[in-house]
Amino acid sequence: xxxxxxxxxxxxxxxxxxxxxxxxxxxxxxxxxxxxxxxxxxxxxxxxxxxxxxxxxxxxxxxxxxxxxxxxxxxxxxxxxxxxxxxxxxxxxxxxxxxxxxxxxxxx
Amino acid sequence: xxxxxxxxxxxxxxxxxxxxxxxxxxxxxxxxxxxxxxxxxxxxxxxxxxxxxxxxxxxxxxxxxxxxxxxxxxxxxxxxxxxxxxxxxxxxxxxxxxxxxxxxxxxxxxxxxxx
Numbered sequence: 001x002x003x004x005x006x007x008x009x010x011x012x013x014x015x016x017x018x019x020x021x022x023x024x025x026x027x028x029x030x031x032x033x034x035x036x037x038x039x040x041x042x043x044x045x046x047x048x049x050x051x052x053x054x055x056x057x058x059x060x061x062x063x064x065x066x067x068x069x070x071x072x073x074x075x076x077x078x079x080x081x082x083x084x085x086x087x088x089x090x091x092x093x094x095x096x097x098x099x100x101x102x103x104x105x106x107x108x
Numbered sequence: 109x110x111x112x113x114x115x116x117x118x119x120x121x122x123x124x125x126x127x128x129x130x131x132x133x134x135x136x137x138x139x140x141x142x143x144x145x146x147x148x149x150x151x152x153x154x155x156x157x158x159x160x161x162x163x164x165x166x167x168x169x170x171x172x173x174x175x176x177x178x179x180x181x182x183x184x185x186x187x188x189x190x191x192x193x194x195x196x197x198x199x200x201x202x203x204x205x206x207x208x209x210x211x212x213x214x215x216x217x218x219x220x221x222x223x
Contacts, residue, residue, distance in 0.1 A: 012163065033208070044214065044215060045210070047210060050209045057211075088153065088211070090153075095166070095169075096125045096155055096168040096170065097154075098155070099152055099153040100152075
């Protein structure tokens with residue numbers, strides 16, 4: 001199965017700053033079948049990006065995804081207060097679908 | 109808007125069967141795919157499997173021998189059973205809508221396996 005490794009584990013930033021999150025796969029992800037989710041305490045997970053770079057419905061354009069093969073990136077162009085959360089990548093190019101361990105974005 | 113609610117026992121004894129139900133409200137269970145995912149303590153998220161409203165299923169090979177997902181369209185819910193549970197099955201179990209990515213998630217339910 002494909003192992004996804006996210007870095008860094010924690011990213012400490014201030015509102016308004018740019019966040020760059022990395023997700024590296026142990027083997028190439030077919031057809032850029034990579035998604036990103038946001039998770040906040042007490043809330044359901046929220047799909048942000050699918051197909052490596054497509055924003056899900058209702059996701060603000062400050063969120064963007066890029067990458068292919070084994071290296072993927074989620075960028076939040078300017079952090080808003082509500083963006084401080086945990087972010088997970090997930091691949092669905094090869095069964096079983098697998099997740100990264102998460103990156104926590106917290107307030108510096 | 110569609111909401112999902114997991115229900116079932118919070119404590120299951122070792123070697124017994126874990127059974128959970130996900131009730132879909134605010135929308136129909138058809139014509140969608142529905143999944144179960146769990147969060148293992150210290151190990152992150154694990155995809156368990158999915159079911160189509162018509163009954164077609166696909167499971168994670170690591171769990172396939174112990175897992176069954178079923179659907180009841182008349183009750184607008186789907187279910188998960190895991191047999192022969194051990195402490196390693198202690199997790200927060202989530203139901204979600206989708207096959208490969210998930211746009212709607214339940215809040216999750218904690219299941220503890222203990223003797």
